[in-house]
Amino acid sequence: MSLYFKGEEQTLDDILRAREIRVNNQHYLLDKYGSTVVSYKLNIPGPVKYNSLVKQIYDEGLLVFKQKINEYPIHMLYEKEFIKNSGPEYLAVFDISAALIKELTTSIEENHPLGRLYDFDVLDAKGRQISREDLGISPRKCLLCDNNAFACGRSRAHGVNELIDKIESMAIDYFQLMR
Structure with missing residues (x-):
């Protein structure tokens, strides 16, 4: 098992409660x-959703997001972070089109070396999630493969340990390069 993915395990009830909140x-x-x-949150499989490596990955994604936002004349109306064992989360409100924000966040998810781990949901003013x-x-x-992530997740095509090992490897490679 993983060297870095240790922490307080979350139950399905914990995850569902965090989602409801x-x-x-x-x-x-x-x-x-x-x-x-x-x-904003992370895509982390398995029962451990928060530890020092998860926080480091999360912080990097938030930093990149804020840097990207600052490249545009976008006014932030609100922001707040929630650091909890069910996983770190960030909420923000902007006075700009949801489509533009979704384009920015998708660019981060697609182009950043850790972007596959980032999960940015964007809702328009009517509450509709922009896909x-x-x-x-x-x-x-x-x-792990070129298939649709949702389909792989739903079918449990890959084991949690295999996914955690990949995440750990990606993060270690990225943060060592950043030094």
């Missing part, structure tokens, strides 16, 4: 601001 927070922000909402397909972008590919 995230959705409630998104709806609250939509009601309050009536503008584009971004929700990659809405922008004419193909679905995400699996971390």
Whole structure:
């Protein structure tokens, strides 16, 4: 098993509770601001959703996102981070089109060496999630093969340990190069 993926294991109830809280927070922000909402978290399989390596990966994704946002005249109305054992999360509200934000986040997911681990959800002012397909972008590919990531996940084509090993390897390679 993994050298770095140790931490407090989360149950299905823990994950579902975190998801429910995230959705409630998104709806609250939509009601309050009536503008584009971004929700960022990581795609981490298995029961351990938070540890020092996960936090390092998450922090890198958030840094890249904020740098990308700062390249444009985009006004942020709200932002907040939630660091918890079910996984770190970030919520923000912007006064710009959801499609533009989705293009930016998809670019990060597609082009950053750790981008496959980043999960940016973008909701428009009406609460509709903007999909990659809405922008004419193909679905995400699996971390381990060239198949559709959703299909691989649903069919459990790859074991959790195999996926964790890949994530660990990607992160170690990336952060060693950054030194």
